[in-house]
Every structure is written in C-alpha cells, then in structure tokens.
Amino acid sequence: MERLSLSTLDLLDAAARPPVRPGDVGAGILHLGLGAFHRAHQAVYTEEAIAAAGGDWGIVGVAPRSRAVLDPLLEQDLLYSVLTLDGTRAQGRVCGALTGALHAASDPDAVVARIADPDIRIVTLTVTEKAYRPDSAVLGLLVRGLAARAATGAPIALVSCDNLAGNGKRLRGLVTRALPSAAEHVSFPGTTVDRIVPAGTEDTHACAASLLGVEDRAAVAAEPFSQWVIEDDFPGGRPAWERAGAVMTADAAPYERLKLRVLNGVHSALAYLGALAGAPTIDRALALPGMRATMERLIEADIAPTLEPPPGLSIERYGLSALDRFANSALRHRTLQVAMDGTQKLPQRLLGTIADRRAAGALPRYAALVLAAWMRFVRGTADDGSPLPLDDPLADRIRATPSLLDLHEIFPPGFADDTELRAEIARWARELDRHGVATILRAVSADLPTSGARD
Numbered sequence: 453m454e455r456l457s458l459s460t461l462d463l464l465d466a467a468a469r470p471p472v473r474p475g476d477v478g479a480g481i482l483h484l485g486l487g488a489f490h491r492a493h494q495a496v497y498t499e500e501a502i503a504a505a506g507g508d509w510g511i512v513g514v515a516p517r518s519r520a521v522l523d524p525l526l527e528q529d530l531l532y533s534v535l536t537l538d539g540t541r542a543q544g545r546v547c548g549a550l551t552g553a554l555h556a557a558s559d560p561d562a563v564v565a566r567i568a569d570p571d572i573r574i575v576t577l578t579v580t581e582k583a584y585r586p587d588s589a590v591l592g593l594l595v596r597g598l599a600a601r602a603a604t605g606a607p608i609a610l611v612s613c614d615n616l617a618g619n620g621k622r623l624r625g626l627v628t629r630a631l632p633s634a635a636e637h638v639s640f641p642g643t644t645v646d647r648i649v650p651a652g653t654e655d656t657h658a659c660a661a662s663l664l665g666v667e668d669r670a671a672v673a674a675e676p677f678s679q680w681v682i683e684d685d686f687p688g689g690r691p692a693w694e695r696a697g698a699v700m701t702a703d704a705a706p707y708e709r710l711k712l713r714v715l716n717g718v719h720s721a722l723a724y725l726g727a728l729a730g731a732p733t734i735d736r737a738l739a740l741p742g743m744r745a746t747m748e749r750l751i752e753a754d755i756a757p758t759l760e761p762p763p764g765l766s767i768e769r770y771g772l773s774a775l776d777r778f779a780n781s782a783l784r785h786r787t788l789q790v791a792m793d794g795t796q797k798l799p800q801r802l803l804g805t806i807a808d809r810r811a812a813g814a815l816p817r818y819a820a821l822v823l824a825a826w827m828r829f830v831r832g833t834a835d836d837g838s839p840l841p842l843d844d845p846l847a848d849r850i851r852a853t854p855s856l857l858d859l860h861e862i863f864p865p866g867f868a869d870d871t872e873l874r875a876e877i878a879r880w881a882r883e884l885d886r887h888g889v890a891t892i893l894r895a896v897s898a899d900l901p902t903s904g905a906r907d
C-alpha cells in the first residue's frame with residue numbers, strides 16, 4: 453500500500469483530501485507538543501478556519517521530546533489523517549494544517565528562533581499538565597524565544613490548551629516570573645478544550661489504511677464531539693476559529709470548571725475504579741454493573757453543587773452527555789492512559805470538588821470513593837491481584853508517603869486535618885480492600901451497604 457504524502461493525495465476520495473495543503477499558506481502559529489490531541493483538535497479547527505477565511509496561519513509543530521510522531525510526519529510531507537469513530541461508524545480525512553515540524557530536544561535553537569520570528573503570532577501548547585513547572589524545558593524555550601523576540605516588539609499570544617484550571621493564568625504566571633518584560637508584548641488567553649483523543653495504536657493505523665486506501669503512520673482517532681472555548685485576546689491577530697465552530701469569549705472559566713470537574717473528573721473516576729476492576733478501556737469500565745449509576749450520583753450529589761453552569765447549559769444534561777461519550781466503544785481509550793499522572797490531574801478534576809463540598813459543610817461521599825480508588829491504584833495491585841503500573845512524576849514521593857493525604861504537593865492543607873473526610877476515605881479504602889470495586893458499585897447503585905451487595 454502506498455504511503456500518505458502530497459504525491460498520493462490524488463488516490464484519496466475527494467472528501468478525504470485536505471482543504472489546505474502544507475505550503476499553501478505561511479506559518480503563523482507554533483505549537484509545542486505534537487501529540488494526538490493537537491492533531492485532532494487545534495490543527496483541525498485551524499485548517500477549517502484557513503479554508504473558510506484564509507490567512508497565513510499554518511502551524512509549525514514542535515515535538516518536545518520523542519521523535520515517534522515527528523518522523524512519520526516528516527516522511528508524509530506533514531500530512532496525517534484524523535479518524536472520527538462512533539461505535540461502529542468511522543470516517544477519515546487528511547489534515548494539512550502543519551507547515552513545518554521541529555524537534556526541540558535535538559534542536560532547541562531552531563524552536564527559539566521560530567518563537568522569536570515576528571511571522572509567528574500565536575504559540576499554542578499541549579504539553580501535559582506536568583510540564584507547567586518553573587524548571588520545565590518547554591518553559592525555558594518559551595522564555596528564551598520571547599526574550600529574543602522582545603527586540604522586535606511584535607505582539608504574540610501564548611495559548612495553553614492543556615487540561616489545567618486557569619490554564620492561561622497558570623502559563624502567564626510561569627512565563628512572567630521568569631521574564632517580567634513578557635507582560636508587555638504577550639497575551640495569555642485561557643481556553644477550554646474538549647475532544648476525546650486516545651493515543652494512536654496499530655489499530656489506528658490499520659483503520660486509517662482501510663478508510664483512506666493509503667498507509668498513514670501518524671493517524672489519530674477521535675470521537676465526533678469537539679469543543680474549543682477561547683478567550684479572545686490575540687494582539688497579533690488569529691485565525692477565524694469561530695468559522696470552524698470555536699466559541700470566542702471574554703471568560704472561559706465557567707466552561708473550564710464544568711469540563712474539568714464533570715467530564716475529566718468522571719473520566720479519572722472511571723479510570724481508577726475501572727483499572728482496579730480489570731476493565732482495560734473506559735467504555736468497558738462504564739459498562740461494569742452499577743458504574744453508570746455510581747457516576748451519575750458522583751455528578752449529581754458531589755460535583756454539580758460546586759458548579760455555576762454557563763448560560764444555557766444544564767449540568768445534569770452535560771453529565772449525561774459525557775457518560776454517553778465515554779460509552780463510545782470504538783475509541784478503546786485505555787483506563788491506564790487516563791489514570792497516568794494522577795497527581796497532576798486530581799487537583800483540578802476532583803480535589804476542588806471535595807474542597808468546595810467540605811467548605812459547604814457537606815461530605816462528598818462518591819468523590820471520597822474515587823480518591824480512595826486512586827490511593828489503592830497507586831499502591832499497584834488490582835482487585836484480582838494483578839500488578840498496576842505507577843506512571844506519575846511524583847511516583848517516588850507516593851511510594852515514600854505512607855498516608856497519601858500528607859502529599860502536600862497535591863492535597864490542600866485542610867484535607868489531612870479533616871477527620872470526617874479522612875474517616876470517609878479510610879472507610880472506602882477498607883471496603884475496596886475487603887470487597888473490591890465490583891461489589892462496591894453494586895452496593896452504591898442499589899443504595900445498599902457494601903455487605904448487602906456481596907455475591
């Protein structure tokens with residue numbers, strides 16, 4: 453089978469060909485973190501915006517560490533396909549938004565030079581939660597590039613597209629602490645990003661080949677749903693993303709909190725409970741008897757009271773639609789992928805919910821169950837005794853900390869001293885040890901004590 457490239461595009465059905473091709477437009481965006489999510493989300497919005505309204509907004513993609521995605525992309529003239537999977541339905545089309553690709557680990561100076569280049573007016577990031585640290589290499593590149601750029605006075609927007617609370621503010625804090633003058637020429641619009649995009653596998657490549665008729669080693673597969681809410685603060689201009697369906701707003705915060713606490717909170721809950729119960733994927737975790745009802749209770753009783761939904765949105769409906777999205781069996785999103793880096797994800801996904809409920813005098817029972825499940829998960833053994841991997845930047849601290857509520861890096865100080873919360877988490881931990889997830893889910897969904905739901 454021929455490989456996807458500019459010269460094999462003609463072999464594709466017309467509907468699968470990209471509306472924009474690499475080289476058609478100049479570069480205006482540099483993206484840090486050329487992972488699955490960027491390719492199925494911001495790149496697609498940007499390509500559609502260029503197709504609808506023009507502009508030199510081609511994307512220079514930067515792979516910060518591994519070349520695993522970069523090399524296939526370079527071999528394919530920067531083309532790759534985006535597969536949209538929904539149960540048994542699948543479709544695919546090629547995206548041509550990338551105009552360049554760089555490898556930061558081997559050529560950091562090239563990345564710095566591009567950030568300094570006045571043609572680049574936007575830098576976007578999907579570098580995972582753990583990269584937002586003062587000592588991260590990616591922050592170093594940004595600071596060097598902005599310092600070199602300062603002489604030009606050219607304005608630029610730095611746009612975090614990672615699942616962090618206050619992602620724009622977080623990035624602003626890191627950058628301006630290291631380079632105070634950045635506050636003058638740089639904006640930091642906050643965003644809420646949403647599309648489930650699991651890591652690509654050999655199955656993704658096989659699916660691309662069967663849908664497109666060419667081999668594509670850089671294909672990504674995603675769900676049909678996609679949302680991008682962006683604070684409209686782009687001093688150097690921006691693509692007409694609203695023409696591609698993005699919501700341009702003055703304040704992304706209400707969307708962000710809803711998304712992080714409901715969708716991501718429940719995603720992590722499914723990942724930890726599911727992995728303990730032996731479910732390899734999120735849809736299989738959701739299908740465990742009693743899981744859906746347990747997640748509905750988590751949303752209704754614990755998460756919803758902490759949220760003020762954006763106008764026109766209902767939390768219950770949003771929650772139910774999130775559960776329907778997680779049921780998409782074609783995605784095969786691994787529970788272990790969602791479970792990784794828990795210390796970086798739990799604060800914005802779950803701990804804020806718990807803190808807010810405690811401040812309101814309530815005991816968030818189901819959220820405490822999820823926290824106890826994470827604590828059991830990081831101890832490394834599933835309910836059937838099989839080992840579970842601990843993939844977390846704080847793995848050593850976790851292993852060295854007997855009582856995990858003492859992990860001050862992630863838990864608010866009040867948690868360890870909150871005897872009622874501590875007792876509730878300890879109660880769930882005992883139940884998980886004694887009975888396992890399957891029995892607990894049956895009990896919770898039937899409103900029974902765990903002992904009443906045993907086989």
Ligand SMILES: NC(=O)c1ccc[n+]([C@@H]2O[C@H](COP(=O)([O-])OP(=O)(O)OC[C@H]3O[C@@H](n4cnc5c(N)ncnc54)[C@H](O)[C@@H]3O)[C@@H](O)[C@H]2O)c1
Nearest residue numbers: 485486487488489516517578579580583614615647648649
């Ligand atoms: N995949 C999704 O469903 C999804 C949806 C919404 C938001 N996101 C956000 O996008 C991020 C990336 O997701 P993805 O699916 O592309 O993951 P991925 O593993 O495919 O890609 C991650 C990218 O981040 C880079 N990276 C990892 N650790 C880094 C570090 N310490 N410093 C600098 N770069 C680092 C990797 O090199 C890679 O380019 C997520 O962490 C999340 O914040 C993902």
Ligand SMILES: O=P(O)(O)OC[C@@H](O)[C@@H](O)[C@H](O)[C@H](O)CO
Nearest residue numbers: 615645646647648649716719790
């Ligand atoms: O990408 P991560 O690893 O930060 O989190 C895993 C998922 O919860 C997340 O990517 C969701 O799929 C996404 O946030 C949906 O928009």
